[in-house]
Amino acid sequence: MGVRVVTDSSCDLPQERADGLGIEIVPLTIRFGDEEFVDRIELSNDDFWKKVADSSVLPETAAPSAGAFEQRFRALADDGAEGIVCINLSSRLSATMQSAQLAAKALEGVCPVRVVDSMSVSMGLGLQCIAAARLAEAGQDVDGIATAVEDQTHRTRLFGTLDTLEHLKKGGRIGAAQALLGGVLSIKPVIEVRDGVVAEAGKVRTRSKSLRFLADKVAGAVKPDGVYMFHAHAPDVDELLDLVAHTVPREQIEIGIIGPVIGTHAGPRTIGLGWVEHW
Numbered sequence: 225m226g227v228r229v230v231t232d233s234s235c236d237l238p239q240e241r242a243d244g245l246g247i248e249i250v251p252l253t254i255r256f257g258d259e260e261f262v263d264r265i266e267l268s269n270d271d272f273w274k275k276v277a278d279s280s281v282l283p284e285t286a287a288p289s290a291g292a293f294e295q296r297f298r299a300l301a302d303d304g305a306e307g308i309v310c311i312n313l314s315s316r317l318s319a320t321m322q323s324a325q326l327a328a329k330a331l332e333g334v335c336p337v338r339v340v341d342s343m344s345v346s347m348g349l350g351l352q353c354i355a356a357a358r359l360a361e362a363g364q365d366v367d368g369i370a371t372a373v374e375d376q377t378h379r380t381r382l383f384g385t386l387d388t389l390e391h392l393k394k395g396g397r398i399g400a401a402q403a404l405l406g407g408v409l410s411i412k413p414v415i416e417v418r419d420g421v422v423a424e425a426g427k428v429r430t431r432s433k434s435l436r437f438l439a440d441k442v443a444g445a446v447k448p449d450g451v452y453m454f455h456a457h458a459p460d461v462d463e464l465l466d467l468v469a470h471t472v473p474r475e476q477i478e479i480g481i482i483g484p485v486i487g488t489h490a491g492p493r494t495i496g497l498g499w500v501e502h503w
Contacts, residue, residue, distance in 0.1 A: 225304035227360040227369055230296060232288060232320050233263040234313040234485040235350040236454055245357035250296055252320065253286040254484045260286075263484050272484040273457055276492055282391060283488040287320040293327035301335035307366030308337040311352050311373055313485070315341045316420035338370035341377070343420035346486045347452040347478075347498040348382035354450070355500075376500055381448075382417045383425055383441050384496025385434035389413055391491035392422065414438070435460060438497050439467035447502040448472065456482040458495040468497065 231237075233251040242249055251263040254272065256279050261267035267275075276283065297308055310328065312321040321341055328337035342349040352373050359369045386392070392415075412434040416425035425441075428434045442448055451472045455461055465474055482494060 225300075225306065226363065227307045227309060227366050228300045228305045229353055229356045229360055229369075230293070230300070230308055230310040230324075231349065231353045232312050232324075232485075233483065234318070234320070234345055235353055236346040236480055236483050236486060237350045237353060238480060239264065242353075245354060246360075247353050247357050248296055248300065250288050250292050250324075252288055252318075252485050254488060255284045255286065257281045261484075267484055269481050269483050269487075272487060273492065276487070283484070285318070285485055285488050287318050288323050290323040290326035290330070293324045294330050297327055297331050297335065297337055301331065305335060308335060309340065309356050309360070309366060309369045309373065310337060311340045311342050311349060311356060313345055313349060314343050314417070314420035316343075317345065317422070336366050338366050340370055340373050341420070342373075342380070343377045344380050344382055344417050344498075346382065346482060346496070347454050347480055348380045348417060350480075351380065351450050351452065351498060351500055352376050379501045380498070381441070381445065381501060382496065382498040383414060383438055384416075384454075384490065384494055385412055385414045385431070385438060386491060387412075387431075387493035388491050391489050431460065432463070435464045435467060435495070438464065438495075439471070442468055442497055442499065443471045445499060445501055448499040449502055450478075451476065451497065451499045452478045452480060453495070453497055454480045454482050455495040456487050456490060456492050458493050460495065464495060464497075 230248045254261045310324045315321040324339045328339050331337045411427045414426040
C-alpha cells in the first residue's frame with residue numbers, strides 16, 4: 225500500500241481531488257452558537273456560506289481530537305500502509321497539529337507516522353499534500369516525503385484580500401485595533417500567511433487595487449509553481465484571473481472554494497492566491 229498522506233479539512237482540497245490522490249482528510253468542527261457541525265460530513269461548503277449569510281452569530285472552529293486522528297491512522301495501518309505522513313494547518317493558528325502529534329505517538333511500534341507543520345492554510349496546505357501524495361505514489365518513503373514537504377513549507381506563499389476583518393477579529397487572529405482601523409478608513413486589507421501566522425501584507429483603498437496587489441505578488445514571485453486561486457463566493461474571480469494570466473496562463477491556474485474552516489476566519493468574498501516558489 226506504500227505511504228499514505230493525511231491532512232485536515234482546512235486544506236480546502238476538493239473532496240474528489242483528495243480522493244483521486246488517496247489523501248485522507250480529518251475534519252475540524254464548525255460551531256454557530258449552540259449548533260455544531262463536522263466539516264465536510266455534516267456541513268458542505270454551500271451550506272456553510274448560506275449559514276454565514278443567514279446567521280446572527282459568527283462561526284467558530286474546533287480542532288479534531290487526537291482520537292479522530294488515531295482512528296484514521298490505525299485504519300490506514302490496518303489496511304497495509306507502510307507509513308503515514310500527516311500534514312496539518314499551521315500550529316501557530318490551531319491546536320490541530322497537536323492532536324495529530326498525540327495520535328502519532330499512539331501509533332509508535334505499529335506504523336511510522338511523521339507529522340509536518342505546513343506553516344500555512346487553505347491551498348498553501350493543499351499544495352503540500354498534493355506534493356506528498358505524488359511522492360508517495362512514486363514510491364518515496366516516509367522520511368523522504370516528510371523532508372520534501374518540510375522544504376516546501378519554506379517556499380509556500382499565500383496571499384488574500386478580505387472583504388471584512390470582523391471574522392479575523394472574532395477568531396483572535398488579528399488585533400482588534402487593526403480591525404477597527406480598517407473599518408473606519410474603508411481599507412481593503414491584504415493578508416499573507418507568513419511563518420505560520422496571519423500577517424498584514426498591505427492596505428489598499430479599493431477592491432480592484434487589492435486584486436492588482438495580489439496579481440503583482442505572483443508576477444514578482446520566483447518561478448511560481450502550482451498557482452491556485454481560492455475564494456469565498458467572490459464576485460470578481462474572472463477579474464483576478466485576467467490579471468494573473470499576464471504571468472501564468474489562465475488554463476494553468478486552478479480554482480477552489482474556501483471551505484468552512486478557513487472561511488470562518490476569513491469571511492465571505494475573500495479571494496486569494498497561493499503558489500510554491502522554486503529557488
